[in-house]
C-alpha cells in the first residue's frame with residue numbers, strides 16, 4: 482500500500498482514543514502529513530490539549546482538525562459524529578479504532594464492568610465501522626481500517642479476563658471483516674489488526690522495556706506498506722521471535738491436549754518458559 486493514499490492533504494483520518502498514547506501518536510502522524518484528522522476521545526483537558534497540538538503541527542492548521550469529544554460506546558453520539566464529519570470532510574480514508582478501557586479484571590468482576598469494557602473496546606469499534614463503511618464503499622479512493630488489538634487477546638494471560646475477552650472478540654471480528662471486505666469485487670478497502678507490545682503513555686516518560694507510542698505508529702506504517710493484516714509489534718523486552726513462540730505455544734494447548742493457559746500452569750510453565758525464550 483502507498484501510505485500517501487491514507488496520510489496526505491487529500492485524506493481524512495478518524496482516530497479514537499486520540500487524547501493520549503498510541504491514539505495521540507497516530508493523530509500527530511496523520512496531521513503532520515496534512516491529512517484531515519477527526520480526534521475522538523472522552524471530553525476533557527487531555528483531548529483539548531492534543532487538538533491544540535494537532536492544529537499547531539498540521540500544515541493546514543485548524544481547517545484540518547476536528548475535535549470530537551464523545552463516548553465510543555454510545556451509538557447515538559457516533560451517528561451524530563458521522564454526520565458532522567461527512568459534512569465537513571466528505572469521506573474517511575483511515576479509521577483507527579484504538580480507544581480502550583481497562584476496567585475490571587477476573588471473571589468475577591461486576592457485570593456492569595464487563596458491559597462497559599465490551600461496549601468500549603468491542604462495540605465501539607463495530608459502531609464506527611458500521612458508521613463509515615458505507616462512505617468508504619461509495620468512493621473509489623482507497624480506505625483503511627485499523628483495529629487495535631492486543632497480544633492479550635491472543636495468548637490470554639491470567640488476571641485480565643475482561644480485557645482479554647474484549648481484545649479476543651476484536652481479533653475475531655477484524656479477521657472476518659477483512660475477509661468479507663476482500664471478497665467484495667473491486668474493493669478498495671482493507672482492514673488490519675495492529676497488535677502493540679508494551680507501550681508507554683507518552684514520549685517523555687518512557688517506561689523501561691516499553692516502546693514509545695510513535696514507534697508503534699512507525700511500525701504500523703511499515704506493516705501497512707507491506708500490506709500485512711496482522712501488524713505485530715515487539716517492545717524492548719519481547720522480540721517478535723518470542724511472540725511467535727508464545728502464540729504457537731498457546732495454539733499448541735489445543736493440539737497437544739494441554740490445559741488452557743498452560744504457560745502459567747504449574748505442570749507446564751517450566752517447559753513453556755524454555756520453549757518460548
Ligand SMILES: NC(=O)c1ccc[n+]([C@@H]2O[C@H](COP(=O)([O-])OP(=O)(O)OC[C@H]3O[C@@H](n4cnc5c(N)ncnc54)[C@H](O)[C@@H]3O)[C@@H](O)[C@H]2O)c1
Pocket residue numbers: 497498499500501502503504521522523551552553554578579580581582601629630631632676677678679680681682694
Ligand atoms: N499501551 C500498551 O502497552 C498496549 C499494549 C497492547 C495493546 N494496546 C492497545 O493499544 C490501544 C491504545 O493503548 P494506549 O495504552 O495508548 O491507550 P491509553 O490508555 O493511553 O489511552 C486510551 C484512550 O482511550 C480513551 N477512551 C477510553 N474510553 C473511551 C470511550 N468510551 N470513548 C472514547 N474514548 C475513550 C481514553 O480517554 C484514552 O485517551 C488500546 O486499544 C490498547 O488496548 C496497548
